[in-house]
Amino acid sequence: MKVPVAHERRAQLRALGLVAPLLIFIGVTFIAPLATMLTRSVHDPVVADALPETLALLEAWDGTGTPPEAVYAAAARELERAAAERTVGQVAGRVNRVQGGLRSVVTGTARDLGDIGQGPWREAMTAIDEAWADPATWHAIRTTGERFTARHYLNAVDLQRLPDGSVASQPEERRIYLRLFLRTLMVSGVITLLCLLLGYPIAHLIARAPPHRANLLLVLVLVPFWTSLLVRTTAWIVLLQTQGVLNDILVAMGLVSDDGRLAMVYNMTGTIVAMTHVLLPFMVLPLYSVMRGIPSTHMNAAASLGATPLQAFLRVYWPQSLPGVGAGALLVFILAIGYYITPALVGGSDGQLISNMIAYHMQTSLNWGLAAALGGVLLAGVLLLYALYDRLVGVERMGLG
Amino acid sequence: MTAATRPGPGRLAYLAFCTLVFVFLVAPILVIVPLSFNAEPYFTFTEGMLRLDPDAWSLRWYREIIENEAWTGSLVNSMVIGVSATVIATVLGTLAALGLANPAVPARRAIMGILISPMVTPVIIAAAGMFFFYSGLGLGQTHLGIILAHAALGVPFVVVTVTATLAAYDPNLTRAAASLGAGPWTTFRRVQFPLIAPGVISGALFAFAVSFDEVVVVLFMGGVDQRTIPRQMWSGIREQISPAILAVATFLIAFAALLLLTVEWLRRRGRA
Numbered sequence: 001m002k003v004p005v006a007h008e009r010r011a012q013l014r015a016l017g018l019v020a021p022l023l024i025f026i027g028v029t030f031i032a033p034l035a036t037m038l039t040r041s042v043h044d045p046v047v048a049d050a051l052p053e054t055l056a057l058l059e060a061w062d063g064t065g066t067p068p069e070a071v072y073a074a075a076a077r078e079l080e081r082a083a084a085e086r087t088v089g090q091v092a093g094r095v096n097r098v099q100g101g102l103r104s105v106v107t108g109t110a111r112d113l114g115d116i117g118q119g120p121w122r123e124a125m126t127a128i129d130e131a132w133a134d135p136a137t138w139h140a141i142r143t144t145g146e147r148f149t150a151r152h153y154l155n156a157v158d159l160q161r162l163p164d165g166s167v168a169s170q171p172e173e174r175r176i177y178l179r180l181f182l183r184t185l186m187v188s189g190v191i192t193l194l195c196l197l198l199g200y201p202i203a204h205l206i207a208r209a210p211p212h213r214a215n216l217l218l219v220l221v222l223v224p225f226w227t228s229l230l231v232r233t234t235a236w237i238v239l240l241q242t243q244g245v246l247n248d249i250l251v252a253m254g255l256v257s258d259d260g261r262l263a264m265v266y267n268m269t270g271t272i273v274a275m276t277h278v279l280l281p282f283m284v285l286p287l288y289s290v291m292r293g294i295p296s297t298h299m300n301a302a303a304s305l306g307a308t309p310l311q312a313f314l315r316v317y318w319p320q321s322l323p324g325v326g327a328g329a330l331l332v333f334i335l336a337i338g339y340y341i342t343p344a345l346v347g348g349s350d351g352q353l354i355s356n357m358i359a360y361h362m363q364t365s366l367n368w369g370l371a372a373a374l375g376g377v378l379l380a381g382v383l384l385l386y387a388l389y390d391r392l393v394g395v396e397r398m399g400l401g
Numbered sequence: 402m403t404a405a406t407r408p409g410p411g412r413l414a415y416l417a418f419c420t421l422v423f424v425f426l427v428a429p430i431l432v433i434v435p436l437s438f439n440a441e442p443y444f445t446f447t448e449g450m451l452r453l454d455p456d457a458w459s460l461r462w463y464r465e466i467i468e469n470e471a472w473t474g475s476l477v478n479s480m481v482i483g484v485s486a487t488v489i490a491t492v493l494g495t496l497a498a499l500g501l502a503n504p505a506v507p508a509r510r511a512i513m514g515i516l517i518s519p520m521v522t523p524v525i526i527a528a529a530g531m532f533f534f535y536s537g538l539g540l541g542q543t544h545l546g547i548i549l550a551h552a553a554l555g556v557p558f559v560v561v562t563v564t565a566t567l568a569a570y571d572p573n574l575t576r577a578a579a580s581l582g583a584g585p586w587t588t589f590r591r592v593q594f595p596l597i598a599p600g601v602i603s604g605a606l607f608a609f610a611v612s613f614d615e616v617v618v619v620l621f622m623g624g625v626d627q628r629t630i631p632r633q634m635w636s637g638i639r640e641q642i643s644p645a646i647l648a649v650a651t652f653l654i655a656f657a658a659l660l661l662l663t664v665e666w667l668r669r670r671g672r673a
Contacts, residue, residue: 008505018500019512022493022556030519030553033530040533198422205419219665220423226657226664227430228614230634231650235429237638238436238444238647245432248445280426309411338523340617345638355525362529362621375526386521390510395517396564398557 034379041152041372047144050082050091051075055145058138063163067138072121075141076113083110091144097367098151099140105131139163152373177357177374184354187272188336194276195283195332196325203287203324208296218288225281233345236274240265240346266348274342279335283328286393290324327393334385338378354378430654437462437647444644462648471633472649479629482544483612486551490608493552494559495601501560502567513560520557527554528621535622542624550618555608562607566600599667606660613656 048055053074061067082088092106112128125132143151143161154160154167158175162168169175206217224232239245242261250256264270294317302312340355347356354374361371389395408416440459441447449457466472497516501509519527531550532541540546570593578588594601616631623632630649637646 011503012505012507015500015503015506018496019506022497022516022560023512025489025493026516026519026553026556029531029549030522030527031515033534034522034527035530036534036537037526037530198425201415202419202422205416215665217423219661220427222661222665223658224426224430226610226661228631228634228650228653228657230614230616230631230638231433231653231657232430234634234638234646234650235433237642239429239432241444243443243445245436245445277425277429280422334521338521338525340523340525345635355523358525358529362525362532368533371529375523375529378523379526382521382523386514386518389521390514396513396561398517398520398561 037372038376038379039372040368041376042148042150044094044144044149044152044369045147046087046090047094047141048147050085050087051078051141051145054078055142058142058145061138061142063139064135066122066133066135069120069122071138072125072132073119076116076119076121076125079106079110080113083107083114093366094144095137095140097370098143099136102131102137102140105129105137136163149369152369153376155370156373156377177354180352180354180357181377184337187268187275187353188333191272191275191279191336192283192329192333194272195280196329198276199280199283199287199328200321200325203284203291204321206284206288207291207294221281221284224277229278229341230345232278233274233342236270236277236346237265240270240273265346266351268347268351270346270348271343271351271353274346275336275339278342279332282331282335286327286331286397287321287324290327291321294320323393327389327397330385330389330392331398334382334389338382433647433650434654437644437651439644439647442644444642444647462643462645465645466648469645471628472630472645475628475630475633478544478627479613479631482548482551482627482629483609485544485548486555486612487605487609489548489552490555490559491601491605494556494604494608495563498560498563498567501564502570516560517557519554524554524615524617528617531618532621541622542627544627546622547619547627550622551612551615552608554615554618555611558607558611559601559604562604563597563600566597570596599670603664603667606664610657610660 051074054071057071057074058067061071079088079091082091088107088110092103092110095106096103109125109128109132113124116124122132131137143149151161155170156177158170158178159167160170202217202221206214206221209217237244241247242263244265246264247256247261251258251261256262264273298316298320299312302316303309307315337353338355339353340359343351343353344356344359347353355378358371358374358378361367361374386395389398435450436444436446438458438460439447439450440457440461447457494516500506501513506512527550531546535541535546535550538546540549574592574596575588578592579585583591613629614631616629616635619627619629619632620635623629630653634646634649637643637649
């Protein structure tokens with residue numbers, strides 16, 4: 001009894017030893033970066049590090065009227081130091097995101113304080129800028145001073161924390177992210193449906209074709225799968241742009257006039273068409289591998305029992321192909337909601353998805369906390385669908401059918 | 402029987418629809434090839450091209466990319482990064498797939514889930530995280546950082562392909578080799594590896610294709626010295642769109658076709 005157990009244990013350890021290097025590698029090169037980013041969505045120490053005393057004194061402030069002189073004195077000292085250490089810009093940027101217009105107040109005050117040697121600081125700072133007499137300014141500083149904060153996540157779903165601590169909707173003009181998430185889901189749904197509509201018949205055709213022809217047709221499906229994404233995106237720009245091939249053909253055929261050329265790219269149409277093209281192979285391959293396992297005799301049997309072709313399809317073939325439909329649709333949907341490159345290149349202004357907004361906050365607005373929170377929400381959604389995919393299909397069969 | 406000899410209208414419509422879908426899949430890619438020989442800086446067929454006037458066709462865009470150091474330099478970068486990332490992903494991925502083939506591995510499903518996750522994680526999230534993390538390690542704007550990142554993105558493809566090949570491997574062969582006196586290493590080298598080699602090579606080609614086509618991580622982490630072909634194309638599409646891009650694209654299409662045919666050939670060999 002003891003020998004096989006020890007033997008099994010050794011085999012198990014050897015297997016683990018083979019897996020460990022990759023597990024560690026993925027942990028360091030991939031999981032750790034994701035964790036770093038998620039940390040940034042809740043952890044933002046810049047203001048807390050720059051203004052520790054001010055924030056400690058603000059704790060005691062009741063939130064109405066202006067804070068006591070001691071707060072002003074601490075703020076004046078710490079802002080001056082932040083200016084000297086060149087961190088005041090980062091502080092100002094964060095405060096500005098909570099209360100618009102405060103960026104110049106903070107940087108300007110920090111600069112001008114250098115010329116003022118002594119207090120009283122409340123008068124001195126209010127003389128530099130009226131905003132220091134406004135409680136909202138101090139609320140903004142207190143909010144950004146939280147080392148661990150939920151405000152990026154609140155912001156990512158169009159909510160905000162009010163000065164009294166309650167949670168409320170953002171003002172109408174700042175409610176953009178929920179709508180964008182919703183649009184991303186809808187566009188992904190449309191693309192998934194289009195892929196199913198286009199992919200189902202050809203997967204069926206390939207599954208029923210004789211082997212050599214099936215191989216040839218499969219290669220046609222795989223050509224776009226292997227062709228560089230940037231090449232495929234370029235191809236759609238070339239085809240769809242106003243001076244492009246498709247518009248030229250339509251004009252030559254007299255279907256549209258020369259000045260009535262269709263805008264098919266750099267908008268949502270471009271995003272949907274190009275993404276359907278890019279993701280179609282991911283639908284066809286799982287469908288094909290399931291359909292190949294459906295015996296053709298089933299349809300013949302249904303026909304011989306008196307079913308019309310439509311009845312036979314709906315009652316016999318379609319139910320058996322459902323695992324492929326589920327696998328393909330789920331995979332296309334997962335890939336679509338995180339898509340970045342295609343919408344960035346052919347989406348124009350109205351064809352952008354949530355990933356493009358994350359890129360915008362990473363590269364342009366430099367609001368990394370918000371970018372991380374938007375990414376966190378997106379990642380949670382993707383992981384949920386990924387877990388579902390694992391239950392239904394098994395992740396080791398991903399992508400290649 | 403009659404349906405097979407004389408296709409009805411329903412079947413004709415079905416075949417016509419399928420043909421259109423295949424055209425949709427392939428035609429956009431093929432259109433690029435003739436346009437890359439355009440003598441004019443346009444993205445559409447000129448009248449001269451349609452008349453097959455030899456003067457309307459030219460190799461000027463090919464000359465331009467060959468003489469342009471930005472493009473040749475990006476090819477070198479792409480190759481160096483792609484090959485290095487592929488080696489890492491293939492070695493580690495194959496070892497892990499061999500380990501995971503043992504059903505006794507604890508938490509096998511969870512481990513598989515982690516190893517495949519780079520394939521479904523939205524690349525913008527991965528790239529943003531890598532930007533923070535790798536910069537913190539001093540690997541921002543280095544070849545090494547991008548190589549490690551691309552290796553992580555290529556790993557799932559190696560694990561999936563090798564696992565699929567291993568599923569068809571008969572473990573009795575290992576036992577037979579052992580009973581004939583071969584040690585574990587000899588058994589692996591002489592029996593198991595030759596049988597799973599097509600899967601390993603396919604996985605490697607997938608991993609290479611992933612790196613060779615990756616642009617988002619390079620956008621976030623790479624500097625001027627790490628410009629790859631996709632990065633160069635990205636600027637080309639966004640900034641000064643010139644038909645030189647179509648010439649590069651034609652090269653990439655030929656390259657993709659080569660990769661595809663190799664993998665298909667390996668797949669058939671693996672099955673035979």
